[in-house]
Amino acid sequence: MAERKAVERHSGVALWRQIADGIRVFIADGACRDSGLLPPAADLAERFGVNRHTVRAALAFLADEGLVESIQGYGTRVVDKRQLTLPISRRTRFSAGVGDQAASASIQLLRSAEGPAAGEVAALLRLAPGEAIIEVEEAGYVDSRPVSCSQHFFPARRFAGIAAEIVATGSITRAFAALGLTDYLRASTDVSARHADARERELMRLSPGAIVLETRSVNTDLDGVPVQCSTTRFAADRISLRMTP
Amino acid sequence: MAERKAVERHSGVALWRQIADGIRVFIADGACRDSGLLPPAADLAERFGVNRHTVRAALAFLADEGLVESIQGYGTRVVDKRQLTLPISRRTRFSAGVGDQAASASIQLLRSAEGPAAGEVAALLRLAPGEAIIEVEEAGYVDSRPVSCSQHFFPARRFAGIAAEIVATGSITRAFAALGLTDYLRASTDVSARHADARERELMRLSPGAIVLETRSVNTDLDGVPVQCSTTRFAADRISLRMTP
DNA sequence: GATAGTTGTCTAGATTAATAGACAATGTGC
DNA sequence: GCACATTGTCTATTAATCTAGACAACTATC
Numbered sequence: 001m002a003e004r005k006a007v008e009r010h011s012g013v014a015l016w017r018q019i020a021d022g023i024r025v026f027i028a029d030g031a032c033r034d035s036g037l038l039p040p041a042a043d044l045a046e047r048f049g050v051n052r053h054t055v056r057a058a059l060a061f062l063a064d065e066g067l068v069e070s071i072q073g074y075g076t077r078v079v080d081k082r083q084l085t086l087p088i089s090r091r092t093r094f095s096a097g098v099g100d101q102a103a104s105a106s107i108q109l110l111r112s113a114e115g116p117a118a119g120e121v122a123a124l125l126r127l128a129p130g131e132a133i134i135e136v137e138e139a140g141y142v143d144s145r146p147v148s149c150s151q152h153f154f155p156a157r158r159f160a161g162i163a164a165e166i167v168a169t170g171s172i173t174r175a176f177a178a179l180g181l182t183d184y185l186r187a188s189t190d191v192s193a194r195h196a197d198a199r200e201r202e203l204m205r206l207s208p209g210a211i212v213l214e215t216r217s218v219n220t221d222l223d224g225v226p227v228q229c230s231t232t233r234f235a236a237d238r239i240s241l242r243m244t245p
Numbered sequence: 246m247a248e249r250k251a252v253e254r255h256s257g258v259a260l261w262r263q264i265a266d267g268i269r270v271f272i273a274d275g276a277c278r279d280s281g282l283l284p285p286a287a288d289l290a291e292r293f294g295v296n297r298h299t300v301r302a303a304l305a306f307l308a309d310e311g312l313v314e315s316i317q318g319y320g321t322r323v324v325d326k327r328q329l330t331l332p333i334s335r336r337t338r339f340s341a342g343v344g345d346q347a348a349s350a351s352i353q354l355l356r357s358a359e360g361p362a363a364g365e366v367a368a369l370l371r372l373a374p375g376e377a378i379i380e381v382e383e384a385g386y387v388d389s390r391p392v393s394c395s396q397h398f399f400p401a402r403r404f405a406g407i408a409a410e411i412v413a414t415g416s417i418t419r420a421f422a423a424l425g426l427t428d429y430l431r432a433s434t435d436v437s438a439r440h441a442d443a444r445e446r447e448l449m450r451l452s453p454g455a456i457v458l459e460t461r462s463v464n465t466d467l468d469g470v471p472v473q474c475s476t477t478r479f480a481a482d483r484i485s486l487r488m489t490p
Numbered sequence: 491g492a493t494a495g496t497t498g499t500c501t502a503g504a505t506t507a508a509t510a511g512a513c514a515a516t517g518t519g520c
Numbered sequence: 521g522c523a524c525a526t527t528g529t530c531t532a533t534t535a536a537t538c539t540a541g542a543c544a545a546c547t548a549t550c
Contacts, residue, residue, distance in 0.1 A: 006443035010536075011453040012265070012306065014507065017257030018453050021440040028439070040526060051509045056527085061257065072527045073516030085435065090490045190330065192485035193438035193458045194273070195266040198251035208256040208263045211456050213438045240437035243488045245335045255506080259537065285496060296539045301497085317497045318546030 007048055016057035017209065019048050023062060024237070027078055038068060038076040084142060086234070088243045092186045092217070093173050094140055094148075102142045106170055110137040110149070110203075112163035114156055121153045124218050124229040132156035136163055138172075139203055140232075146204040147239050150232040158227070176227070184227055189243070190216040193236060204235045211236035252293050261302035262454065264293050268303060269312065269482070272323055283313065283321040329387060331479070333488045337431045337462070338418050339385055339393075347387045351415055355394075355448075356382040357408035359401055366398045369463050369474040377401035381408055383417075384448055385477075391449040392484050395477040403472070421472070429472055434488070435461040438481060449480045456481035 007018045023038065032038055041059065045052040059076055062068045070076045086097045098105035117125065117133045125133065134156045140148035152172070154162050158179075165175035176184060196204070196212045206212075212233040219228040234241075252263045268283070277283055286304065290297040304321055307313045315321045331342045343350035358380045362372045370378065379401045385393035397417070399407050403424075410420035421429060441449070441457045451457075457478040464473040479486075 008446075008453045009508095012259040012262030012537095013454040014257040014259070016507085020257070021454075022442060025439060025442050042526085053510085054508060057507090059527095070527065071517075073525080074518075075526065083437065088488060186490065188490075189488040190485060191436055191458070191488060192328070193456050193481040194270060195454075195456070197267060197270050201253075208253045209258040209266075209440075209454055211438050211440070213436070236438040240435060243333060243434040243436065245431065245433075245490055254538095257507095261537085287496085298540085299538060302537090304497095315497065316547080318495080319548080320496065 007050065013209065015048075015050055016054050016061065019044070019050065019055060019058035020061045021209075022048070023058060024067065027067070028083075032078060036078055038078060040075065083237070084147065084239050085242050086239055088186070088189055088215075088241050089245075090185050092189075095171060095173075098142055104144070105140070105142050107138045107140050107166070107172070109163065109167050110139055112136045117153075117155075121229060125153060125155055125226045127155060134159060134162055136166060138166070142238075145238070146235070148232055148234045149200060149203045150230055152228055152230045154228050155226075172228075181221060181227060184219045184221050187218045187220050187224075187226070191241065196233070196235075200233055204233075206235060213239065213241065215241070252295065258454065259302075260293075260295055261299050261306065264289070264295065264300060264303035265306045266454075267293070268307060272312070273328075277323060281323055283323060285320065328482070329392065329484050330487050331484055333431070333434055333460075333486050334490075335430050337434075340416060340418075343387055349389070350385070350387050352383045352385050352395075352411070352417070354381065354383050354408065354412050356380075362398075362400075366474060370398060370400055370471045372400060379404060379407055381411060383411070387483075390483070391480070393477055393479045394445060394448045395475055397473055397475045399473050400471075417473075426466060426472060429464045429466050432463045432465045432469075432471070436486065441478070441480075445478055449478075451480060458484065458486065460486070 006022055007015050009015065023044070038044070039047070041052050041055045045055045048055065059068060059070055063070055067079060067081055068076050069079055084098060084101050086094075094107065095105045113135045114132055115135065116130045117127045118129055121133060122129050122131070127133065134154045136152045136154070138150050138152065139146055140150065162175050162179060165178045166172060169175050169178060192214050193211055194214065196206045196210045200206065200212055201208065201210065213236045215232045215234070217230050217232070218226055220226050251267055252260050254260070256263075268289070283289070284292075286297050286300045290300045293300065304313060304315055308315055311324060312326055313321050313323055329343060329346050339352065340350045359377060360380065361375045362370065362378045363374055366378060367374050367376070372378065379399045381397045381399070383395050383397065384391055385395065407420050407424060410423045411417060414420050414423060437459050438456055439459065441451045441455045445451065445457055446453065446455065458481045459476065459478045461476050462474065463471055465471050
């Protein structure tokens with residue numbers, strides 16, 4: 001199973017970048033779980049059919065990301081950096097979902113605004129067009145590392161002041177509780193994946209070509225009345241999702 | 246909300262490629278749903294802060310993908326190419342999931358093999374290490390367009406000959422039925438996203454830097470006994486997932 | 491038909507990515 | 521200590537990408 005141009009020229013993605021992406025998959029497949037070492041750069045160069053310098057550029061990029069560490073005279077070590085798995089179920093909560101996979105999880109409010117509901121958001125929240133909604137933008141951190149950024153919409157009449165509560169409590173679940181909603185359920189979650197745009201790259205410190213997992217979800221109270229609809233983007237190299245019925 | 250460096254130099258992704266990815270998101274956000282036309286190339290060039298020729302390279306790439314169509318003297322039109330949404334629930338089925346979103350859906354068997362269960366697959370199927378399993382590789386097509394490729398594992402004792410049944414019936418659901426299993430349920434689905442590797446690019450005709458949505462799932466019979474575990478990769482620009490509880 | 495706005499094509503030059511080779515620096519094992 | 525394998529650094533060359541400008545070809549509108 002050797003050889004072969006796993007890389008393509010003139011594709012708009014630099015060879016070293018393609019190789020970096022390839023090595024990331026290689027590591028994720030657990031191909032060097034035993035020694036914890038990547039094959040030598042010269043071997044990789046032969047495998048990918050490129051010059052050693054090109055592989056070095058790929059490794060430097062991955063080292064900058066913190067995924068590997070090159071040690072002169074020894075080799076290139078894979079740094080254990082497991083992807084977090086976020087459970088998605090009827091009771092999806094960010095902090096609780098991170099659970100004991102990390103020491104800390106928090107969200108930071110970026111922006112909030114109030115305005116009339118329109119289009120898709122109005123339909124998902126089952127509001128008449130023009131009814132007031134509160135929009136909240138927020139970023140999620142795990143152990144001080146940005147892993148997500150979200151846009152949430154709430155019906156303004158029922159949840160007036162929720163932005164302040166989110167800041168005060170550092171959690172949407174607790175903000176809901178403070179406003180009298182002690183439990184809520186996830187009605188549906190749409191999942192897609194695409195390249196990060198400029199804003200997402202900035203917020204989550206991603207490089208061009210990086211991937212975001214985008215979820216669009218609706219939460220309802222126990223009577224099935226929509227209380228929140230959200231779009232969340234996760235840095236795909238840091239988070240995966242586990243859907244359980 | 247104008248201007249500036251939505252693109253990054255020295256990132257390993259060519260500017261025209263970053264711009265193509267940006268325009269794809271731009272279109273997906275419905276930014277030009279009214280006229281069906283993209284802004285002129287000169288405008289886009291100014292917006293992204295690059296030369297018009299660079300934008301032209303991006304548009305040529307997207308035209309090659311079939312997402313846009315440039316007409317001399319007129320403009321660049323967005324070709325309606327909606328993403329399919331595949332429902333993921335307790336009763337997830339590929340063909341039925343595509344449903345009326347397309348004229349036809351089919352799978353093609355690529356490879357099958359039998360061997361001893363090991364590691365993760367053995368654990369997920371609750372088999373003793375060494376018990377026989379059947380491995381099946383298959384590609385999914387919608388309207389003759391490749392949208393997915395999968396790797397499935399079945400306990401060999403219970404489903405001997407399933408590969409032949411899949412070929413005969415063109416469906417895993419019908420293959421199960423032919424072997425006496427008329428109903429089964431999805432127990433869990435893990436979702437992650439990453440860059441396509443060389444094989445996936447070839448099977449689904451993707452370019453370097455393209456994204457795959459990878460699902461890892463386990464199906465059980467109605468008694469909760471595992472009957473199948475699978476890894477499926479979807480071309481992220483053609484498929485999104487809808488999880489419902 | 492004239493005009494303005496848009497895409498298509500060509501040439502040339504500057505910048506960046508990739509290859510090639512030589513050799514230094516450092517860790518491992520004998 | 522010594523040989524060996526591996527990563528780190530340097531120079532030089534070639535190939536690809538991006539910029540710049542000029543102008544042709546085409547469409548829609550007046």
